[in-house]
Structures are given as C-alpha cells and as structure tokens.
Amino acid sequence: MSTNHHMSRDETQIRALIEARVRAVQAKDVDAALADVAANVVLFDVVTPLHSRGVRAEQARLEEWIASFEGPIGYEMRDLVIVTDDTVAFSHALHHYSGKTRAGVLDMWVRATTGYRKTDGVWRITHEHQSTPFDPASGKTSLDLEP
C-alpha cells in the first residue's frame, strides 16, 4: 500500500497527476483531464465498445459523459494504491461518481485501473480500465454496489 512507506518522487508525481485529473473532471475541463494521457492509450471503458485506442477516442467519450451532467460532477476516490518503479507504474482505486444527469440521479461506484510509463522524465497514462461488475443471474450491470 502506498500509505505504508515513504513516498518516492515517482509516486508523488503520479499522485499529483491523479489528483489533477480528479480536479479537471470536477471542473469539466476535458483538455486538462487528458493532459497526461498518451496519444496511443488503450481504453477499456465502463460502457461499450469493448475497447478503443487513442486519446481522441477517450476525448470523445469524456466530452459525452461530462455533457450528460446537469450541474456539478461528484467524483471521489477511495482505496487508491499506486505501485511504481523508475519508468513503469500502475494504480487502482474505487471511483464514486455522483450528480444529476439527463437520465436521472447518478450515484455509482466504478473500479479503475491505470497503467503509466515515464518517457523523457514525464509520466503518461498508456492504459485505462474502468468498469462495473455484472450480476450473472440478471445479466444487468450492478450500479448500486458500495465498497
């Protein structure tokens, strides 16, 4: 766990990157939210399609998602773990998204895993995987789970 040892400079940088992204999403600032995403990022998103590649695909998805909110976006994170070496890192956390959307009240927990590479001294996200599990009995995704 990242909280159990002295934080390395790399871990501090990645933590700052994560916190900046949370603030960017809360501010509905798509450019800022994508500032640290690699051009050829591989995205496994909460909703279809199965997978996509490239920051432009992520931009389109994020713009659509942000536009669906009527009012503020609630975005909190818990159980964040950052594992980092000199040039490779990954993190995982539970994200709590909430707010009023066109479709109604949103209040859901999402599992998030992120992969990072450091190139020329700069950490960039090369992989993002966010999802909800489904209930095998109904085939429905489970949007009402809490940690």
Next chain:
Amino acid sequence: MSTNHHMSRDETQIRALIEARVRAVQAKDVDAALADVAANVVLFDVVTPLHSRGVRAEQARLEEWIASFEGPIGYEMRDLVIVTDDTVAFSHALHHYSGKTRAGVLDMWVRATTGYRKTDGVWRITHEHQSTPFDPASGKTSLDLEP
C-alpha cells in the same frame, strides 16, 4: 507494444507466467492458476462483488467458475501488451472465453488488466481487473461484443 522491441528478461518471465496461467485454466488446475498470485491480491472481477482482496477470495471464485463448465474451457488471448520495468509491470489483453456451461453456451470477450510486482526476484500478481462493458441504454452487460 511488447512485440516491437527486443524482449527483456523480465518481459520474458511475465509472458511465461501469463502463458502458464492460460494452460492452468484450460487444464482446470486452480492451484496452478493461482501459483503466481500474491496473498493480498486486489481483485476487480467480471461479476459481483465490486472488489475483493486475497488469493483465497480469488480461489473461491475461480473454483466456482471452472466448475460451471461442462467439458473443455476455451481460453484465448489477443492484443496482449506487457509493460515492465525492474520490479513493477502491468499487462492488458482481451480474453476470449468459450465452452459449454450449466447455463448454456458461453462465448464472450473480456477485458483484462493485471498488475505485477517483483519481490526477491519473483514476479507476483498483486492486482487483477477483468470486466465486460455495459450498454447504457439497457443497463445490460454486453457479452456479445467482439474485438
């Protein structure tokens, strides 16, 4: 992409670990499939719950899943990417699971992301995230998607 450069020893080790796990699942050998999983692994699984921790939780889930098959387990992987440094690595891929189960014919693609740490020279899985996306219109998980 792991295929575009000379493979490091670490990447070779992780690739071997992944291939051994595929063979273990195909052989329905739960112990072998969990041989490289850290005791305190954090699991974000395809089905509920939201998250779980520990190799015993993963073992229970894997035993249940394997027992649901009547006959062979089809398990193939594509778009595998391995990113590794000296002591931290992650990988992502699309998994194709198929076969005859108690519930009917299974033929689904799953997104998989795995996090690894090397301790005392041995790579271990400390995080696994497997999921299917859902269709926001129906709330149903999408089991019929192909890459």
